[in-house]
Amino acid sequence: MKTALIISVLAISLQAAAEESAAARAENEPSLTPTETWLKLQREGEQASVKRQTLSGPAMENIHKRYLDSFTRPIPERFDPGSFNNSSK
Numbered sequence: 001m002k003t004a005l006i007i008s009v010l011a012i013s014l015q016a017a018a019e020e021s022a023a024a025r026a027e028n029e030p031s032l033t034p035t036e037t038w039l040k041l042q043r044e045g046e047q048a049s050v051k052r053q054t055l056s057g058p059a060m061e062n063i064h065k066r067y068l069d070s071f072t073r074p075i076p077e078r079f080d081p082g083s084f085n086n087s088s089k
Contacts, residue, residue, distance in 0.1 A: 017047045 018037055041047050
């Protein structure tokens with residue numbers, strides 16, 4: 001519940017920041033779509049957090065284990081899109 005609230009607040013503040021940045025640059029640049037504005041903000045890092053984003057120890061352990069486990073499966077001869085279907089019907 002707390003995570004959802006934090007994500008909502010973060011999304012709202014990022015939206016406001018994107019709108020402010022887009023409005024400030026509107027005079028100097030041609031009109032950008034919302035997607036182009038988000039991509040530009042991401043590329044330039046203007047709205048980046050000053051707090052370094054980290055994961056907990058258990059999360060990092062799970063990521064590392066999943067990474068290592070990926071080497072236990074052989075690389076297929078060719079790509080089969082049907083191989084991603086998890087239904088057992």
